[in-house]
Amino acid sequence: MPGILLGMGFGGFIDGIVLHQLLQWHHMLSSTGDNPTTTVGGLEANTLADGLFHAATWLLSVIGLVVLWRIMRCHEVTANGRSLFGWIVAGWGIFNAVEGLVNHHILQIHHVREAAANEALWDLSFLVFGGVLIVSGVALARPRGAAGCAVAVGDP
Numbered sequence: 001m002p003g004i005l006l007g008m009g010f011g012g013f014i015d016g017i018v019l020h021q022l023l024q025w026h027h028m029l030s031s032t033g034d035n036p037t038t039t040v041g042g043l044e045a046n047t048l049a050d051g052l053f054h055a056a057t058w059l060l061s062v063i064g065l066v067v068l069w070r071i072m073r074c075h076e077v078t079a080n081g082r083s084l085f086g087w088i089v090a091g092w093g094i095f096n097a098v099e100g101l102v103n104h105h106i107l108q109i110h111h112v113r114e115a116a117a118n119e120a121l122w123d124l125s126f127l128v129f130g131g132v133l134i135v136s137g138v139a140l141a142r143p144r145g146a147a148g149c150a151v152a153v154g155d156p
Contacts, residue, residue, distance in 0.1 A: 001067055002064045002065070002067040002068035002071060002084070002087075003064070003068075003083070003084045003085075003086070003087025003088045003090070003091060003141070004064075004087050004088075004090060004091035004094060005060050005061070005063050005064030005067060005091060006060075006061060006064035006065065006068070006087075006088050006091060007064075007087060007088035007089060007090060007091020007092040007093075007094065007095065007137070008057075008060050008064075008091045008092070008094055008095040009057045009058065009059075009060035009061030009062075009063075009064055009091075010057075010061065010088065010091070010092060011057075011091065011092030011093075011094075011095035011096060011133075012053065012054075012056070012057025012060065012095055012099070013054070013057050013058075013061070014092070015095070015096075015099065016050060016053055016054050016057065019112065020050050020053075021050075025112060025113045025114060026110040026111060026112065026113070026114045027043075027046035027047070027049065027050050027110065028046060028049035028050050028052075028053050028103075028109065028110060029045055029046050029049045029109055029110065030046055030109075030110045030114050031108055031109055031110045031111055031114065032109050032110075035049075064091075068084075080143075082140060082141070082144075083140075083141045083142075083143070084141075085140060085141075086136075086137045086138065086139070086140030086141030086142070087137060087141050088137070089133050089136055089137030089140060090133065090134050090136075090137025090138050090141065091137070092130075092133050092137070093129075093130045093131065093132070093133025093134035093135075093136075093137055094130070094134060095130070096126055096127065096129060096130025096133060097127060097130040097131065097134065100112075100123060100126045100127045100130060101127070104123040104126065104127075105123065111123050112125070112126045
């Protein structure tokens with residue numbers, strides 16, 4: 001569970017920092033029509049929504065760290081770095097799948113690459129990338145023979 005929470009939080013940070021801020025491909029509300037990024041008011045609304053999004057991903061990360069710390073402290077389990085990393089990767093994929101389905105397809109409040117000729121292809125690629133992360137993360141998290149721990153910090 002801590003790995004999944006950390007992965008969802010870190011995946012949100014990557015999305016917000018890279019796609020919203022560095023590349024400026026979209027903002028949280030950039031496809032709503034009510035908040036165009038070409039006006040000061042629209043940009044203010046999108047910046048606020050982006051900030052709330054970042055606060056939520058920060059909270060997920062903090063909760064993941066607290067859960068990880070409590071498991072380590074209270075249950076004295078062996079830390080399995082490979083398993084934890086695998087669940088973090090899977091958590092990132094879960095973030096992409098949920099965020100992509102809800103925000104890009106169901107609510108359509110933004111798309112991965114706003115105003116691109118092929119927005120749907122960008123949105124679909126985001127979901128596929130999320131699926132690849134989930135499958136890869138679960139494969140990494142699986143115990144490997146006798147060296148795998150029965151109970152590890154990274155297990156959900």
